Amino acid sequence: xxxxxDTANIDQIRKAARLGVVSxxxxxxxxxxxxxxxxxxxxxxxxxxxxxxxxxxEVLAEETEAILKxxxxxxxxxxxxAIKIPATTVGLEATSVLxxxxxxxxxxxxxxxxxxxxxxxxxxxxxxxxxxxxxxAGHDGMEIVKDTVEVxxxxxxxxxxxxxxIRHPQHCxxxxxxxxxxATVPYKVLMQMIEHPLTDxxxxxxxxxxxxxxxx
Numbered sequence: 731x732x733x734x735x736d737t738a739n740i741d742q743i744r745k746a747a748r749l750g751v752v753s754x755x756x757x758x759x760x761x762x763x764x765x766x767x768x769x770x771x772x773x774x775x776x777x778x779x780x781x782x783x784x785x786x787x788e789v790l791a792e793e794t795e796a797i798l799k800x801x802x803x804x805x806x807x808x809x810x811x812a813i814k815i816p817a818t819t820v821g822l823e824a825t826s827v828l829x830x831x832x833x834x835x836x837x838x839x840x841x842x843x844x845x846x847x848x849x850x851x852x853x854x855x856x857x858x859x860x861x862x863x864x865x866x867a868g869h870d871g872m873e874i875v876k877d878t879v880e881v882x883x884x885x886x887x888x889x890x891x892x893x894x895x896i897r898h899p900q901h902c903x904x905x906x907x908x909x910x911x912x913a914t915v916p917y918k919v920l921m922q923m924i925e926h927p928l929t930d931x932x933x934x935x936x937x938x939x940x941x942x943x944x945x946x
Contacts, residue, residue, distance in 0.1 A: 731906045734784075734892070734914035738762040738773055742917040743780050749920075754783035756836070756858070756894065756914040758814065759790060771807060778808035786836040786856070788814040789824075797824040805833045812855060814838045817845040822852050829853025836892070841869075846878045850889035856912070861905070862895035872901070876908035883909075899923045 734754040735746050738761035746752045755777050762773050778785045787804050791797045797820065801813040812834035815821040825835045829852060837849030838858040846857040859878060864871030875893050882889060892912040893905035899922045905913040915923075 731910055732912045733902075733920070734786075734912050735781075735920065736761075736894070736896070736914045736916050738765050738767075738777070739917065740765070740773070740776060740780070743777055746917060746920060747780050752781065752783075752920070754785065754912070754914075755781050756786040756814070756892070758788040774804075774811065775807055778810050782810060784812045784834065784836075784856075785810055786812045786814045786838070786858075788838070792820065794820050794823050794827075797821070798827055801828055801833060801835075802831075812836045814858075815854075817841075817849060817857075822848055825849060825852040825854050829855075838894070841874070843874055843877050843881065846874075846891070847881060850882060850887045854889050856890050856892050858892040858894040858914070860895035861893050861901060862897040864895075865897075871895070872904045872908050875905060875910050879909035879911075 732753045733751055734756050735743060735752050736756045738757045759770055762770050767773050774787050789797050789800045791800050804813055805811055813828060814836045815825050816839045817837055825837055828835050834855040836856040836858055837854035840846045840857050840859045841864055846859060849857045859875050861871030875891060878891050890911035892914055893910040894914050896902060896913055896915045896919055899919060902913050902923060
């Protein structure tokens with residue numbers, strides 16, 4: 731399973747890139763605005779220059795032709811941009827057209843296997859299943875991820891499944907067990923994945939032992 735970072739914070743992205751474990755980014759205008767930037771294009775271009783892997787960037791239009799126009803423009807910003815398009819009828823039509831033009835699409839805001847399957851059949855490169863939001867609504871979000879992975883494998887669909895709306899490290903473990911191709915996580919969750927109190931205790935003990943040896 732690969733790890734994407736779900737953020738528009740440039741400092742966080744640079745720090746995560748240095749760890750060598752982040753292979754892509756998912757972001758949206760809300761995350762960009764949260765960082766205090768009004769220049770969406772400039773932020774996306776900078777992110778694409780830091781992370782060589784896929785950078786998912788959201789369209790803001792609602793009608794098919796407007797989505798296509800905006801998506802085609804965004805696709806020129808960097809060679810590693812993927813277009814995030816929501817799982818709607820209009821979004822499905824746009825996904826089909828963009829896929830035929832070899833533009834990568836992240837079919838996003840999927841909450842069911844049906845939505846994910848249709849996105850894959852339309853040619854999406856990725857489908858994003860929002861696990862946390864499904865859990866909030868009383869569903870088992872990770873079960874839908876697992877079912878989607880199994881169906882895609884059975885029918886040899888090349889679309890990759892992204893476990894999105896990840897809330898904590900246990901979600902990442904569950905995504906890996908479910909066979910998700912990618913988990914996209916907030917920076918805080920990425921940091922929590924590497925932290926463990928027993929590791930800290932072990933390091934402190936080794937340092938104490940070394941000091942005793944050095945002083946003797």
